[in-house]
Amino acid sequence: MRVLGIMGSPRIKGNTDLLLDEALKGAQSQGAEVEKITVDKLKIAPCREYYGCLRDGNCVIRDDMDDIYPKLLNADSIIVASPMFFYGLTSQLKALIDRCQALWARKYILKQDFPSSVRKGAFIGVGATRGKKLFDGAILTVKIFFQSIGIRYVDELLVRGVDKREEIKEHPTALSDAFELGKRLAQK
């Protein structure tokens, strides 16, 4: 079982990063092999709609996405983690997701063989405010992302009211909830 964590915050060791680390520890506790990608450290250009991917399923832009595509296809489970920026995912993470139009093209346009649909995904979101709809936009984007790369959205952890760096450590349950999410994902 390989679990890939995608860390969408530019703040290293911030709230999202700490939550994802706990989730990956939870997965590891069940024997999973884990890997974390910190999106902000990578060079990922936004999609330019060149649409080379419609011809052969490959993006024509050459950057760090070259290494990310196989990781996305080889993982048994994926955890996407992001702070809310203007009620959505960070732009760094959104760029990675948009570049997966190439994988969408392989699956839905070119009908290429794709990893099995039993692959699972979870979302961890964190935001400063307590708005009821705080995570709605991000959840929709993550669900469509997962669908495009052949992953089933099975779990989520949504944490409101957390703002400052490491403030998540003061939250009564979030870090242990993240650990449990990782455990569940590696067990299912």
Ligand SMILES: Cc1cc2nc3c(=O)[nH]c(=O)nc-3n(C[C@H](O)[C@H](O)[C@H](O)COP(=O)(O)O)c2cc1C
């Ligand atoms: C550009 C920007 C936009 C933000 N927009 C929102 C928002 O719409 N709603 C919200 O609740 N928090 C918002 N926040 C606050 C972050 O989501 C919050 O500080 C979060 O804990 C940061 O997590 P991190 O430490 O993982 O980066 C925003 C922060 C930044 C920098």
